[in-house]
Amino acid sequence: MADLYDEMRNSVLEGDEELAIELAEKVLTEKGNAMMAMNEGFLNGIQEAGRLFEDGEYFLPDLIFAADALKSALRVLDSELKKNEGESVKSKKIVLATVQGDIHDIGKTIVGTMMTANGYEVHDLGADVKNEEIIRAVKEIKPEIVGLSALLTTTMEEQKNIITMLEEEGIRNTVKVIVGGAPVNQNWADKIKADGYSDNAISAVKLADELTA
Ligand code: B12
Numbered sequence: 001m002a003d004l005y006d007e008m009r010n011s012v013l014e015g016d017e018e019l020a021i022e023l024a025e026k027v028l029t030e031k032g033n034a035m036m037a038m039n040e041g042f043l044n045g046i047q048e049a050g051r052l053f054e055d056g057e058y059f060l061p062d063l064i065f066a067a068d069a070l071k072s073a074l075r076v077l078d079s080e081l082k083k084n085e086g087e088s089v090k091s092k093k094i095v096l097a098t099v100q101g102d103i104h105d106i107g108k109t110i111v112g113t114m115m116t117a118n119g120y121e122v123h124d125l126g127a128d129v130k131n132e133e134i135i136r137a138v139k140e141i142k143p144e145i146v147g148l149s150a151l152l153t154t155t156m157e158e159q160k161n162i163i164t165m166l167e168e169e170g171i172r173n174t175v176k177v178i179v180g181g182a183p184v185n186q187n188w189a190d191k192i193k194a195d196g197y198s199d200n201a202i203s204a205v206k207l208a209d210e211l212t213a
Helices: 002-013 017-029 034-054 060-081 106-117 131-141 156-168 186-191 201-212
Strands: 093-098 121-124 145-149 176-180
Touching (some): 002 017, 002 034, 017 060, 034 060, 060 106, 093 131, 106 145, 106 176, 106 201, 145 156, 156 176, 156 186, 176 201
Parallel strands (some): 093 145
């Protein structure tokens, strides 16, 4: 199995979309564990690609190919990952978005997948979503939770701005705000008075459960 996970990691690292799809399909046909394939395999590839980019060994196109390969694998595994793990349907709503100015959508999409798998009704607004659009969605959909993803130190600020806008609109106490993304941490969440922070999709579900219990 370890070899297969390595192959998955390398398919993303090398931006080999065809191979990534083939390996993801293998998980389905051989009834493997889709979650493990993501966590132990494909996601390690994008993390390593990020490291190489930081070290100047990878350039933007390399990162784009790696992300495309990962997204293709994710698409193949999507329905398997979303399979309800047996718990009763919670029918709580969550609005998810990557904040404006930020096009990174992989982490947010995985959070959405895990929320769906655990019975949440997910309204994924996409990436680079205007603050106003998020406020409008909170008003219209009336979710229990709004989840804001930011991957850039510059766009983290939008998480704070959105919370301020919710306050100004008088709807801050109608919704729990959770934040995430690589540069975000608990300190930042506390500073901007978010209701919660999590550094991965599985604990994000636990966090949502706790906040809405
Ligand atoms: C893939 C990638 C890209 C892809 C994105 C493809 C896509 N569709 O998403 C592409 C190639 C397009 C890209 C572009 C850019 N990128 Co980029 N990218 C990455 C990379 C390598 C991986 C991100 C990723 O997908 N990780 C995998 C996912 C699963 O992890 P995640 O996003 O962290 O999500 C998990 C948790 O954080 C959490 N989570 C995430 N969101 C949320 C939300 C909530 C509510 C909760 C509770 C939890 C949660 O759960 C997720 C699942 O476990 C990172 C490196 C890194 N270390 O993060 C750089 C990185 C984020 N990028 C970076 C940069 C600089 C850029 C560019 C500006 C480059 C450029 N010069 O153009 C552009 C940005 C353009 C823009 N305006 O947004 C920098 C940011 C530096 C900084 N400190 O601001 C990084 C850190 C790379 C680096 N080390 O320099 N990038």
